[in-house]
Amino acid sequence: MNIEQFLYHEARLLDTQQLEAWLDLFTDDAVYWVPLERDQKDAAETSSIVHDDRTLLGLRVQQARHPRAHARLPLARTVHQVSNIVVVEESGETLRVASTLGLIEWRQEKQRVWGALVEHQLRRANGGFRIARKRVDLVNSEAELDGIAILF
């Protein structure tokens, strides 16, 4: 699988709500990060919209499946549009890949459009890739936002 196909595959898992399969794309030491601030460097002493290690990300997926997850029942329907894919760096088995994300979200008569600069750190594994790190910089991360119960 090439890089583009992998990123499209990831987006399709999210858009078809195969969240457990999406989670399996991540390595055990993965970090999934949606910073709160523009150009944010630090996640320990500055808050993040999402700053999950693999365990927390797993809990996030579990919550989405809980029968009383009020904000997630039903899950929002989404379209993740991934484009502008550029390999920023490649060293050994690790690649840094930049892309842009356009996302349409709809749930209970609320429709939102998101835009983000995304960076994946991918590791080659078994002829494909695993995600070691994913950073999603929303263009409006500092805005006044309604609750977020989707995955970017």
Add this chain to the structure above:
Amino acid sequence: MAANEQLAMLVQPDRVHRSVYADPAIFELEMERLFGRAWLLLGHASQARAPGDYFTTRMGREPVIVVRRDDGEIGVLVNRCMHRGSTVCAEGRGHVERFVCPYHGWSYDRGGELRFVPIAAGYAKQDLANLRLKAIPRVSVYRGFIFASLAASGPALEEFLGPAISSFDDFVDRAPGGELEVAGGVFKHAYNGNWKLMLENHLDGVHPAYVHASSIAVARAAPEPGTPGAEHYFDIAVRQMRQNGAPEALWESIGLWTTPRGHGWLGDYHTDKRLTGGEEHPVYKQYRKALISKCGEAEAERILGVTRWNTIIYPNCSFMSQFRQLRIIHPLAVDRSVVYTYSFRMRDAPQQMFRDTVAFANVVNGTASWVLTDDLEVYERIQRGFASGAVEWAYVGRGHGADVDEPGGTRRGASGTSEVFIRAQMGAWLDYMTQQ
């Protein structure tokens, strides 16, 4: 609408009329009579330390600038040029020498005085002499917390806070360096619901088991918290979410106090002592030592013995000392509100305690967190329900008739799950709304 007799009919001892949450005319009246009169918390002195430092915020719907003036005091100015009405200051925070209007270059000093008007010859001098940025009439700072009132007269801040002032003391006293500072970023979350819904939720000890059922369940399935030195980043989150599922008897026992102006606080329901009194944890030991060296052992024990969860300062603030979070709610419309969530660093406390504050904010209070998102969903559902005219009243009678008036002016709920706080908030609401 708006005759006082009519307003008085909307708030009864154990029920509230839906229009208090859903009628746009009542919302307009609230902006005038409630947000136009009460002390509103605007922020913290650490957000504007040096002369010229400022941040923008709202008082009700008024855009204001909070600025450290040249005399070192805090001033609050309406963010609107006297000429053509543009805001004179960009939203956010920063540092200025002058507030310069982008439209025609009128410039105002940090106290709001008009200092320069381009091509001034075209104006009558005496007209310009009377113009300055409108200053908010009353500003008062209590232990670093900046309050202001749009009303020229009214009770002093200390009188307004009443017994709830002790929650600010609790918050600040805990800092070994004697000071707090805003740090770590601001979450700004919005919802399609009335502003009162948040304030009524934060002292509600029954809702966590139901609203937060899903996050309690996943937290229970999560790995156990690590031992000292081997903690996970998420331990604090998991502990908090698990504790939302505490047994009913615990919620009943934690204590719940209100004041006549609608303020209130809930006793802490976290038996987990990692942050608040985990005597054996190295970070806690270090913290306690720092506190003792500041104020002595007896005083440190007194400070650490205070266990409060949320405190509500009616009508625009909610905060907690244990995890050092403060929220300011801005009403935008009868069915639209936005909440700014701030984290605080305690001066001279161990670094790890602020890291825990950030982790807590992310997983509990963040816009995409496990916990807050379910609260927001429920606020919106309540608003949809109250929008219906088919049913008129909301029943808030839990514990009614058993509230206990205490010396010192507090009213205590018969149990930690009493709805006494809603009754107190609505009592204060009615006072503001019908005051002449």
